Amino acid sequence: MQEKASAMKKRWFVAGFALALLAAGAAAVRFSAPVQAALASRMIDRHMGENRDRLMTDDALRVVICGSGSPLPDPNAAESCVAVIAGGRIILSDVGSGSMRNLVSWPLPIGRVGDVLLTHFHSDHIADLPIANMQSWVDGRSAPLRVWGGPGVEAVVDGYNLAFAQDSSYRSGHHGEVLMPMRLAAMEARLVARADGAPLSGLEQAVIVDDGALKITAFAVEHPPVSPAYGYRIDYRGRSVTISGDTHATASVAEAAAGSDVLIHEAIDAPMVAELAEAAQRHGRDRLAKVLDDIQTYHATPADAREAGVAAGVRLVILTHLVPPIPPALGDTLRLRGLATRDPELRVARDGMVIELPIGSSDVHVGAVRR
Ligand SMILES: [Zn+2]
Ligand SMILES: [Zn+2]
Numbered sequence: 001m002q003e004k005a006s007a008m009k010k011r012w013f014v015a016g017f018a019l020a021l022l023a024a025g026a027a028a029v030r031f032s033a034p035v036q037a038a039l040a041s042r043m044i045d046r047h048m049g050e051n052r053d054r055l056m057t058d059d060a061l062r063v064v065i066c067g068s069g070s071p072l073p074d075p076n077a078a079e080s081c082v083a084v085i086a087g088g089r090i091i092l093s094d095v096g097s098g099s100m101r102n103l104v105s106w107p108l109p110i111g112r113v114g115d116v117l118l119t120h121f122h123s124d125h126i127a128d129l130p131i132a133n134m135q136s137w138v139d140g141r142s143a144p145l146r147v148w149g150g151p152g153v154e155a156v157v158d159g160y161n162l163a164f165a166q167d168s169s170y171r172s173g174h175h176g177e178v179l180m181p182m183r184l185a186a187m188e189a190r191l192v193a194r195a196d197g198a199p200l201s202g203l204e205q206a207v208i209v210d211d212g213a214l215k216i217t218a219f220a221v222e223h224p225p226v227s228p229a230y231g232y233r234i235d236y237r238g239r240s241v242t243i244s245g246d247t248h249a250t251a252s253v254a255e256a257a258a259g260s261d262v263l264i265h266e267a268i269d270a271p272m273v274a275e276l277a278e279a280a281q282r283h284g285r286d287r288l289a290k291v292l293d294d295i296q297t298y299h300a301t302p303a304d305a306r307e308a309g310v311a312a313g314v315r316l317v318i319l320t321h322l323v324p325p326i327p328p329a330l331g332d333t334l335r336l337r338g339l340a341t342r343d344p345e346l347r348v349a350r351d352g353m354v355i356e357l358p359i360g361s362s363d364v365h366v367g368a369v370r371r
Contacts, residue, residue, distance in 0.1 A: 150228025
């Protein structure tokens with residue numbers, strides 16, 4: 001009995017001592033300037049020494065989700081963005097608001113961003129375009145940023161170039177023409193269209209890059225009244241990913257994705273959006289109720305996305321452009337309810353998700369940008 005009491009006493013003593021140490025540590029961080037400075041130095045050193053080439057190695061096609069959200073504000077997700085890493089290049093498909101903040105905070109050499117594939121010109125897909133241009137320029141991009149898109153891409157690129165011309169001249173003037181040459185400051189528009197200049201439509205596709213190893217194919221999707229509206233398929237050394245862009249259910253996605261390893265497909269949870277619309281109406285928020293009603297017609301549901309993945313024979317479907325925003329702990333389950341999540345595997349995107357497709361293999365690995 002006495003032994004038990006003394007063991008108990010010892011445990012209390014150890015716990016008390018650990019608590020006192022923790023409190024002393026917290027007080028040192030809160031009140032001691034030298035401790036704060038030492039911690040900051042350590043963080044700076046770790047940040048600067050981070051290996052930014054870990055995801056760049058040429059043994060896989062990699063996909064990084066840089067924005068899984070939509071225009072509805074979501075503290076957990078930036079707006080639309082998918083980064084595809086192949087052959088030492090970073091290709092961005094859309095750059096919605098917040099996506100560049102994600103990308104520059106992750107260990108990635110942003111100067112290797114050479115191409116942006118715009119699916120369409122809704123704000124949640126193009127808002128960070130000038131930031132992608134500026135950040136990749138600062139990080140040493142070696143050619144002007146190529147911005148691919150349907151008819152109208154010239155206006156988007158020209159408009160942003162004009163709006164940011166002064167910013168570029170300040171930066172080049174400040175850091176010098178050698179470090180930040182003005183010839184690399186402005187973006188170049190690359191039109192993706194039919195031979196007659198009209199947007200791709202129906203099941204039309206256009207190969208826009210093909211260097212033997214890397215092939216990028218644009219295809220039409222349906223996001224009415226938005227036109228042009230495209231998706232993109234990227235093939236690299238036998239591995240492949242297809243990105244749907246914004247679309248309601250349409251056969252062109254499965255057609256373009258046939259034989260791809262991964263399909264990244266937009267998905268709106270229609271019942272939840274309908275419930276939101278009803279609640280908005282109930283509370284007198286008529287404008288919001290109308291918007292929430294309208295958006296249901298030009299997006300696909302998780303079931304539509306899954307169906308496209310089954311028809312295309314892909315191994316993995318990733319749901320993205322997540323509407324409405326719900327914290328992942330609850331949202332992932334809700335979005336997948338009632339759906340088979342095998343054959344193909346069905347997962348919900350998250351900012352920072354990395355999908356790795358090793359070359360010479362049929363493996364599909366899903367991880368995170370920070371391990
Ligand atoms: Zn969108
Ligand atoms: Zn859209």
